[in-house]
Amino acid sequence: MNVNWLVESEVFLEYEDELTDAIAQTGRIAKRTPDLGLQYRWQDFPDLYRRLFPENACVVFHGSIGLASELSRGAPWRPTTFCTWENYDCHVYYCRLADYLLNSDYVILPFGELKRRQQFLFDAVGDGARLFVRPNSVRKSFTGQPATSATFDQDIEIMGFYDVPPEALVLVSAAKEITHEWRFVAADKQIVAGTQYKVDGKLVASPDTTPESRLLAEQLAAQYFQPDPVWTIDICRTASGEHRLLEIGSFSCSDLYACDKRAVVEAVSAVASRRWSCGL
Template identity: 35%
Template sequence: MQEHGRLVRWMVDPDVLPPDDPLPAAVAAAGGTLTECDSTDPEALNRVAGGGPVVFRGSVEAAAAWTAAGAPAGVWANFPALRFEVYSRPLGPWLLNAEPVRLALAELIDRREAVLDAVGAGGEVFVRPDAASKPFGGTLLRAATWQADVERLAFYDVPPSEPVLACRPRRVEREWRAVIAAGAVVAGCLYRDPAGPRVEPELPAAVRRLANAAAATGYAPDPLWCLDLCESEGSLFVLEVGAFACASLYGCDRGVIVAAAYAAVTA
C-alpha cells in the first residue's frame, strides 16, 4: 500500500478538518500526500489534480461547484444522485421517512392542512431538504405557528422553489455513519447517542447487516459515499445518504477509508 499510496494526493480544506483528525496520519502511513487547500479557491483543485489522482475533502459549496464543472475523479459529491427522490427507490424498504410529502418550500404555507393531514402528528410536521447539500437543517413545523415557522427558513436563503420533504415526526435514538465502497461497508461508527456525546468506532452487527443490505442494492452515487442509519422505537432504519467529500467521518477507521479511496481512485 505504501508504494502505491504515493500516487494519490488528498486535498483537504483545514476549515472542515478537526485539528485532532487522524486522517493526515492515515494518509501519511499509506504513503500518500495531503495538501491543505482553500475550498473557495477555484483553481486549487486543478493545481493539485495536475499531479495525479486526487481525493477531496472540503466544503459542500466547493464540492458542488467542482462537481458541476467536471471535477476529476476523487471529488465524490454526486449531489443529483444523492437526492431523496433518487435514493428512496432502491433504499425505500429501510427508510425511516419512507413516505414523505415532497413539495416546493413555497407550497408549504398554502398546503398546510393537506400536509398536516398526510404526515402530521400532534400538530407537528418534520421538514427537511430533499437535497443532500442541506440548504437548511431539518426542523419541526407546528400547526399553531406554521407560517412563522416556514418563513423562518428564509433566513437560510432557501429559494421558494427548493424541494422539501414533509415527514411524520419520529423519535430518533442512536445514529451511525457507514462509509460504503464497492457495494459494501468499509468503515462505520456510532456518532449520536441520547445518553450523551460519544463516538464508537464500530458498527453493531445488526446495523452493519442493514448497511450492507442497502449497499448491495446497486445504488452507488459515487465510488465512496456515506450512509446514515438510526434506531427509532426499537427498530433500525436508513436515515439518509451523504457525500463522502463533505460528510464528517467521526470515529470511522481512517486507515481503512484511505485504502478504499486509493482502490477507487486508481481503479
C-alpha cells in the first residue's frame, strides 16, 4: 500500500519543503493544501482538501490543529490523523505518567476559580511568589505562563484575553526554571527521531539531543499508555540538571523542528500502512 501525505501549507514553513522532499525521496506522494488565508475556515471549503486523494486512500496528515480537527470528524481516507485529542489533555496523561513529570505537583480547577482560590494555590503548590498556569486541554486557549503573587490578577486577565470560559479547566503547578527542551517522535513504542528546540527559553532548533533526554523519551515511549500509535514527547532539563517530561503532543500537529524528516516519514508511513491494512 502506497502511503500518501497531506501537508498543510503555511503552517510549518521552516521545514515544509524539507518534509515534502523527504516524502518524495522515499517514493511516497506528498500533496500540499491550498492556502486559505486567516479569514477562512476549512469547514467552509471541504472540497478543497477532500478531492486531493481518492476515497479510502492511505493518507497521513501533518499541519494545524484546526484542519486536523476537521479531518478527525470525517476524512474520506485512513488513518489520516494521529490525534486522539482527549488523550493529550493533562488530566488524562498526568495521572498515568506522574512519575516522569516536571509538573507533578499540580492542581486542576476551572479557570474562573483562579482568583478566588489564589491563596490556596500558592499554599498548595506555589513557592510563595510564582505559579505556572496552563490549559488542561491540548487545544490550548492560551499559552502556559507564570503568575506571580504580586501581579496575580493582571496575569490571569492576560491569560483570559481570548475569552477563556470560566468552566475551562486549567492546571496549576509551581513555576520551575528550565534550561533545555527537546522533542522526540515515538512510533510503535520506539523513538524514531529527536530534536532540541529551546535553550533558556529561546528557540534554538538543532538535531542534537542528549543521552539523558533520549533515554527518558525511550522509557516513556515504551509505557503501557499510548495516546496514539505515533505521538511526540517533550523532555526538559531543569536548572538543577534533572531531566523530566514536559508534555506530550499529537504527531499530526506537532512542530518537528530539526528532526530527521526522512526517518520520521519512514516510521510514520509504516504505522499508517499497517493500520490501513487492518481497516483502522
